[in-house]
Amino acid sequence: MSKQFVTVTAGVGYGVIGADLHVFGDGSPLYLLENWRPPARVDSAALREQPSRMLNARHAVVDFTGREEERRQLLEWRDSTPKLSVRWLHGPGGQGKSRLAARLAEDSLAQGWKVVAALHGPGTVLPADRQEDLSLTGATGLLLVVDYADQWPLTHLTWLFSNALLHRPGVRTRVLLVARTLDAWPAVRATLATHLATTSAQALPALEGGGEREEMFRAARDSFARHYTLTDPEAVRVPWLGAPDLGLTLGVHMAALVAVDALATGVRPPRPTDLAALAAYLLDREHLHWARLHSEEAHRLSPAGRTFTTTPQAMHYAVFLAALTGSVDRGTGRALLQDPPVELDAERTLADHAHCYPPERPGSVLEPLYPDRLAEDFLALTISGHHVDYPARSWAAPATATLVHRPGSGPTIGGCCLRGSRRRRGRRGRSPSWPPRPPAGRMWGRTACSRCCARIPSWRWTRATPHWSPSPGRPTSACWSRWPSAFRRSRTPTSTWGPRRWSSG
Secondary structure: OOOOOOOOOOOOOEEEEOOOEEEOOOOOEOEEEEEOOOOOOOOHHHHHHOHHHHHOHHHOOOOOOOOHHHHHHHHHHHOOOOOOEEEEEEOOOOOOHHHHHHHHHHHHHHOOOEEEEEEEOOOOOOOOOEEEEOOOOOOOOEEEEEOOHHHOOHHHHHHHHOOHHHHOOOOOEEEEEEEOOOOOHHHHHHHHHHHOOEEEEEEOOOOOOOHHHHHHHHHHHHHHHHHHOOOOHHHOOOOOOOOHHHHOHHHHHHHHHHHHHHHHHOOOOOOOOOHHHHHHHHHHHHHHHHHHHHHHHHOOOOHHHOOOOOOHHHHHHHHHHHHHHOOEEHHHHHHHOOOOOOOOOHHHHHHHHHHHOOOOOOOEEOOOOOOHHHHHHHHHHHOOOOOOOOOOOOOHHHHHHHHHOOOOOOOOOOOHHHHHHHHHHOOOOOOOOOOOOOOOOOOOEOOOOHHHOOOOOOEEEOOOOOOEEEOOOOOOOOEOOOOOOOOOOOOOOEOOEOOEEEOOO
């Protein structure tokens, strides 16, 4: 029987049993491996306070429905050849990739498979004194799930593929890589040739019109209604769902959520085919939550007893910042809140932000708004230049430029402001102050971050001049790449200071 003891003094520790641990020179892990865990139950009252929480895939509020053909293909792949096999599951943001991967994980666990999740380590806040038993004794096979795989640097994925966990003799091993586009797949597939792995890609198509979308709307409506304690969910009628944007699973879920919330609160919902208006409706609920928390505390007679003191304006800035940076450790969070464009207290703002957006991992701060697509809309709508009934902020573009120009860093989500702005601005052009110049020495554009490819204006990198300029023609997928960020990565690996392997015993 394998045993491992992790002792931590004034810090954090992470260990694995039955797998390799790849680390940077300072000891921080290149990636984390953890056993797949089912979603934790979330209090209905907390979900109603901020309805967008019901759209977070990790809460799995909506009962899984549909996608029978895609599930069949994944199960067929899982049960095929005994060799190491890797599949690239791709589709636009909001298409339901994470939920489909989670369903495969749940099905596999029930059938005796060992299911492991890989998380990109740099910038991830480690839980204190954490160890994972990844031994495969008695397992039918091994399924490794890597979400946001297209955001991993190729070298980091290469190290992951070399982990001894994936090469146990006699163990059927499957690796599911989840991504937005196929852009990074050819290079990733080439690295797998050295492992003699079979490879395949699977696209997650848009929902078919008619019955499939209506079935998904009903499932989402009934799931949301349970948290609103609505006795008659069918009072929310299934609308026309033929608009192209409603080919997204998230689009159908947003339409159902807004309809249920509007019925429960007694307001008139926007048209279900107008995704910008649906996003603005849900973001209004976020603003209302911030305002209520601040207003309730402001009326306390004793200032010393106030527990939530961050103004809605300061919270808007903190949520904007979190959407750009992703969750970070507390020290980095404090540094990011220095010299803000609005009045705030850094420590108090971090605490209040964590109250509204509880961090997924203990010790981290600035957990971003979810789902990603809503965070992208939030960023795009906060930047001036659109015509949606939502308040833009004059500090948004300068604040983003300040983040970009921080030494050795840049926005984690990269071009999400740009791709969001394409949807809200259409053909009207862009704000003259946007986008900011990239910092010197960074190479952008060719290796595109798939989360930045969906809805951006057509920009091209001009080598002769250090700025972005409009490119004629149809939109392209060239955008900000997910280059190393001080917010997400503690160091940038180089040839002289790169990953190291700690092999399992």
